[in-house]
Amino acid sequence: MLDRSPSEIAREAFKRLAEKRLPPTPENYQTLYHEVAGTLPPAHFPFESLRQIAAAMPARNPGQEKQLGLLESAIGQRSWDKVEAALVAYGGFAVGPSSFAALEPASGGADPDATTALVLEQVARLIECAQPALGKEDARFAEQTVDVLQLLRRPQLQLRDARSVLGNYALRLSFAAEDQAEIRNGLLNLLNLVFENIGELCMDDRWMRGQIDALRSAATPPLNLRRLDDVERRLKDVIFKQTEAKGRAYEAQLQMRQLLATFVDRLSLMTETSSTYHAKIEQCARQIEQATTLEELGPVLQEAISATRAMARDTVHSRDELQAMRAKTQEAEAQIVQLHVELDRVSALARHDALTGVLNRRGLDETLQREVASARRKSQALCVSLLDVDNFKRLNDQLGHDAGDKALLHLTEVARMAIRPQDSLARYGGEEFVIVLPDTVLADAIAILTRLQRELTTRYFLNGKDKVLITFSAGVAQLGEEEAMADALKRADAAMYLAKRTGKNRVLGG
Numbered sequence: 001m002l003d004r005s006p007s008e009i010a011r012e013a014f015k016r017l018a019e020k021r022l023p024p025t026p027e028n029y030q031t032l033y034h035e036v037a038g039t040l041p042p043a044h045f046p047f048e049s050l051r052q053i054a055a056a057m058p059a060r061n062p063g064q065e066k067q068l069g070l071l072e073s074a075i076g077q078r079s080w081d082k083v084e085a086a087l088v089a090y091g092g093f094a095v096g097p098s099s100f101a102a103l104e105p106a107s108g109g110a111d112p113d114a115t116t117a118l119v120l121e122q123v124a125r126l127i128e129c130a131q132p133a134l135g136k137e138d139a140r141f142a143e144q145t146v147d148v149l150q151l152l153r154r155p156q157l158q159l160r161d162a163r164s165v166l167g168n169y170a171l172r173l174s175f176a177a178e179d180q181a182e183i184r185n186g187l188l189n190l191l192n193l194v195f196e197n198i199g200e201l202c203m204d205d206r207w208m209r210g211q212i213d214a215l216r217s218a219a220t221p222p223l224n225l226r227r228l229d230d231v232e233r234r235l236k237d238v239i240f241k242q243t244e245a246k247g248r249a250y251e252a253q254l255q256m257r258q259l260l261a262t263f264v265d266r267l268s269l270m271t272e273t274s275s276t277y278h279a280k281i282e283q284c285a286r287q288i289e290q291a292t293t294l295e296e297l298g299p300v301l302q303e304a305i306s307a308t309r310a311m312a313r314d315t316v317h318s319r320d321e322l323q324a325m326r327a328k329t330q331e332a333e334a335q336i337v338q339l340h341v342e343l344d345r346v347s348a349l350a351r352h353d354a355l356t357g358v359l360n361r362r363g364l365d366e367t368l369q370r371e372v373a374s375a376r377r378k379s380q381a382l383c384v385s386l387l388d389v390d391n392f393k394r395l396n397d398q399l400g401h402d403a404g405d406k407a408l409l410h411l412t413e414v415a416r417m418a419i420r421p422q423d424s425l426a427r428y429g430g431e432e433f434v435i436v437l438p439d440t441v442l443a444d445a446i447a448i449l450t451r452l453q454r455e456l457t458t459r460y461f462l463n464g465k466d467k468v469l470i471t472f473s474a475g476v477a478q479l480g481e482e483e484a485m486a487d488a489l490k491r492a493d494a495a496m497y498l499a500k501r502t503g504k505n506r507v508l509g510g
């Protein structure tokens with residue numbers, strides 16, 4: 001089946017359409033096409049139903065009005081993610097206990113049939129919303145869902161008729177939800193196993209070890225989409241770097257093996273040549289001893305000369321070959337050095353900082369893009385903070401550069417613990433870091449940074465046995481409605497400099 005060309009599949013689908021006497025609708029053709037091709041049909045997007053729901057939803061304030069506009073455009077784009085975001089944000093602008101209040105009968109519930117129909121419609125919507133989360137593995141359950149939805153939307157359906165069907169369906173639904181929870185746990189266990197194995201393969205690489213630890217902690221429940229996104233990005237970096245390293249090691253190994261084999265061949269050939277030569281010379285020496293006339297000596301000397309010439313030729317040949325081999329080895333060495341340089345360059349292209357494991361500039365850029373889009377979509381506040389370690393040069397000078405590195409690592413570890421899972425931490429440059437705080441207003445962001453300062457006064461950096469206090473100065477800015485993120489960062493930077501100039505170890509809003 002899978003070997004058929006698209007036109008063959010299309011012909012067969014038409015044939016089946018005729019054989020089964022089905023109406024030639026696009027849906028029927030699509031179903032049969034996938035049946036013939038042995039592929040899965042694309043997930044159904046209930047475009048019309050969603051448009052009807054959106055049309056029925058009231059816009060009771062400007063916030064809801066904006067979200068309804070976003071919802072309509074999300075439906076137009078057939079994007080579940082955007083539909084979900086618009087619905088959640090719409091809910092955030094709810095004004096009363098019921099955001100579906102406009103659906104209620106104007107007479108205050110005087111018509112019981114209309115009320116029943118409304119309640120049943122809401123149950124149907126609830127089921128439709130929950131459906132994607134329950135997966136498609138159980139075909140029987142999927143069929144039952146379709147039947148229940150049809151039944152709930154049947155005109156004049158009475159509550160007592162719906163009750164037993166819903167009771168039965170609720171039981172199946174609880175099984176499906178349990179299955180999904182088990183599948184999720186199973187997948188998480190599998191993921192952790194994969195991390196462990198990758199970790200085992202490259203335990204001598206410090207960067208990799210840090211990444212694997214970060215992956216494990218990112219994949220620990222409770223999960224959210226942001227954390228999963230982080231896991232995906234980190235895993236891509238790890239796989240990329242591991243593939244590079246493996247390819248490099250394999251190439252080097254192959255080259256070395258070839259060189260060694262040639263070397264052993266040459267060595268045995270040289271030994272062979274020199275033993276033949278020695279035997280020949282010994283034989284000549286014996287013949288010279290036994291010779292009594294000059295005539296007898298002539299051919300013996302001739303033989304000795306040609307044996308010596310052959311030996312010299314072989315030696316020159318071997319020397320040339322060994323020299324060529326040496327050149328090849330040097331070339332291979334240079335290639336490996338070049339590969340290391342290349343690997344470092346590639347690592348720099350990764351999204352995480354090699355020393356601390358937090359996001360690097362590239363990772364930060366991507367995160368900022370994502371968070372700005374998300375904040376705008378959800379009409380939420382977004383803050384950025386720029387923090388710079390105080391007197392870091394002095395720390396380096398007094399304790400050494402290695403201790404300086406460890407101090408930076410310590411700072412990022414404490415910061416990771418102090419911020420929320422949805423916040424992001426990035427190294428902006430030497431001893432400068434950026435914290436991105438979604439869904440946070442300025443005052444709260446300042447409070448989070450101040451909490452981090454307090455944390456650092458209780459969690460000292462230990463340099464050997466010495467406790468070292470690390471402090472930082474920070475500037476915080478809340479992104480304006482129309483403002484570019486680069487401008488918000490500039491404001492945070494200016495506030496940070498003001499904090500430095502006015503005594504350090506301070507957090508100021510920009």
Ligand SMILES: Nc1nc2c(ncn2[C@@H]2O[C@H](COP(=O)(O)OP(=O)(O)OP(=O)(O)O)[C@@H](O)[C@H]2O)c(=O)[nH]1
Nearest residue numbers: 388389390391392393394396401402404405430431
């Ligand atoms: N150990 C270590 N030091 C770094 C790293 N990156 C930058 N530095 C050092 O950080 C120091 C920063 O010095 P300055 O910019 O003068 O700042 P400061 O000493 O912290 O002074 P203030 O910012 O005014 O508090 C420089 O000495 C850099 O060499 C790094 O990765 N590791």
